Ligand SMILES: Cc1cc2nc3c(=O)[nH]c(=O)nc-3n(C[C@H](O)[C@H](O)[C@H](O)COP(=O)(O)OP(=O)(O)OC[C@H]3O[C@@H](n4cnc5c(N)ncnc54)[C@H](O)[C@@H]3O)c2cc1C
């Protein structure tokens with residue numbers, strides 16, 4: 212049988228790949244399909260991978276499925292942008308609206324470990340007020356979670372991933388020291404710092420989920436700069452090398468290349484398991500609880516594709532909100548040319564950050580943004596020059612020769628929830644015969660105001676450090692959240708604070724979809740904190756006999 | 759244009775700790791691609807070659823990057839991006855239809871197929887495509903601007919910058935696992951990175967680049 216992880220599953224017959232050893236294996240429990248497991252989890256990324264670990268460690272029987280392959284980074288990952296597109300969700304999707312989103316490489320992963328396999332590792336906490344942005348800041352929606360409780364879970368995740376960060380963090384209430392020391396800054400990060408100082412605002416080393424010292428069998432980061440195409444050294448603390456091995460050690464079973472097409476619901480309105488496609492055929496896994504954790508596009512798609520006569524609008528959708536309030540984050544940038552050689556391809560792309568505009572409320576728009584230093588690799592950079600700036604021909608070739616002198620700043624900006632930004636089902640079908648997602652996205656006035664503010668500010672920050680030929684990239688977005696929001700009221704939310712769906716009490720949603728708002732920081736630390744909390748809550752509910 | 763990184767060859771690192779085994783395999787396969795079509799017809803392949811020469815013009819003094827072969831390989835494997843704009847057909851169909859439409863536009867404007875136009879006329883048509891001004895019926899429901907930005911130029915640029923020759927041209931370090939990099943500050947160069955010509959001293963840069971490995 213082929214050893215190509217994209218062609219045939221690796222996690223089966225009582226063993227799973229050992230991610231730390233080329234060709235290696237670890238023992239793994241195998242559950243029967245016809246005996247209900249306590250939890251079947253759809254998706255093994257930031258949400259699903261973390262929860263699989265927490266539930267298995269709490270003693271539940273867990274099967275976690277992922278449509279993607281099970282990689283061993285040391286042997287499967289090349290230092291190559293093209294080759295590594297194998298990490299992305301490249302099944303067909305349709306994008307429309309006034310500002311169609313870019314998907315694929317820009318947005319979602321398909322692998323055991325989910326998008327954390329290729330994420331940029333930036334690991335930030337929400338500003339406390341964002342959990343009550345409607346009440347305290349006047350926009351968006353309140354979360355049903357208390358920031359102090361989240362603060363405790365953030366600390367747990369930071370420990371679990373050995374986040375490397377600064378000794379003191381300049382913004383927000385005090386937080387404990389980061390477990391590992393901050394990474395050395397590259398020239399691109401130093402440029403950000405100098406710009407902030409010139410503008411009179413704070414900056415810091417970015418807290419990153421990549422090792423600054425050895426940990427177990429994982430080596431520290433070697434500053435190779437390929438992070439968003441997968442870390443071939445295992446320094447990156449992705450779910451693949453952290454939560455998943457822990458989950459398996461605690462008795463969970465992972466099934467790779469297992470695409471869930473439908474959640475089955477019985478006449479009593481309870482979920483009974485999932486239909487999934489593996490090794491050429493459709494199969495069924497029985498379960499007492501189903502967790503959907505496929506990220507903010509696939510999660511609503513699966514819920515909508517699982518409609519029955521009893522739930523004609525899809526599962527967990529009595530509020531009508533499944534698929535709605537999709538929120539990307541604005542990801543605009545300002546670029547310039549430095550007389551110095553910056554060589555921003557060295558090191559993780561975002562080694563320095565400012566969260567100033569997340570915490571300063573003296574602005575003419577709602578929400579906030581952070582901005583970070585950048586390190587685009589050549590294909591991405593050339594395509595940015597072509598698509599954002601319209602360059603091709605000799606002008607493109609000449610511009611590319613200055614690659615090593617490029618310096619840039621890029622935001623992660625808050626976009627407001629709008630019901631019209633949404634995921635629906637298209638007529639076209641994918642390779643499994645399932646209707647594909649249609650993703651509709653348009654920016655609001657507030658989104659534009661935030662973007663304008665950030666571009667003006669960052670342009671001044673680059674001017675202040677004598678960068679030349681400054682230009683703005685104004686069409687980019689990143690991250691996906693919000694299509695199954697949590698809340699305190701079944702009429703205005705899809706799940707409760709425990710990620711439990713209001714309509715089907717043994718159906719849970721635990722991924723980026725549950726965010727009511729997105730804030731101005733990257734989402735994964737929050738997704739993992741919520742998953743840890745959900746694991747604890749499920750354990751507590753089980754003890755009360757309330758599952 | 760004078761070489762900015764004279765003598766730099768990213769392939770000289772192929773057997774160093776900057777390249778892991780997987781990277782060697784992947785790049786070897788890419789370098790072994792022959793310049794003949796597998797998916798496209800011979801005419802389509804020739805047309806892509808001509809278009810690519812406008813989007814990513816290459817100097818005559820070195821072996822060219824086989825852009826059309828790389829695109830053909832992508833089409834042969836039907837390797838899409840994971841999304842398409844409403845109105846855009848899937849990868850293979852979009853390319854076929856776009857190439858047909860471009861030839862139809864060339865016929866309408868100049869009574870000749872695209873690859874027989876003067877380069878200035880080719881560029882003018884590509885500019886009109888980029889601006890969404892081409893509207894021949896042959897485009898079907900596809901916007902010419904979207905085809906340019908999301909497909910034609912997108913795929914050509916990605917193909918070109920997937921090739922070590924292009925990496926040499928821009929002085930990028932290339933594959934870097936497991937060795938990575940050590941010197942992180944501005945104007946600091948690891949001995950296995952490209953040296954840029956400084957103050958017109960081509961020989962000094964060439965000397966350094968000779969030792970890259
Ligand atoms: C280039 C890039 C850089 C990023 N950088 C950062 C960063 O620096 N910091 C940060 O916080 N975030 C970052 N993100 C975002 C981050 O990766 C995501 O927010 C996070 O991984 C989402 O977690 P999730 O659990 O919701 O989904 P994912 O991690 O995407 O996991 C979902 C998994 O579910 C699987 N799946 C989906 N549907 C099905 C199905 N029907 N059957 C079986 N399996 C299914 C998918 O294959 C996937 O593996 C980045 C993202 C990208 C693309």
Ligand code: SF4
Pocket residue numbers: 421431432433434435436437438439441442443444445446447558559
């Ligand atoms: S820079 Fe560090 S984290 Fe990023 S891919 Fe390289 S080793 Fe991994």
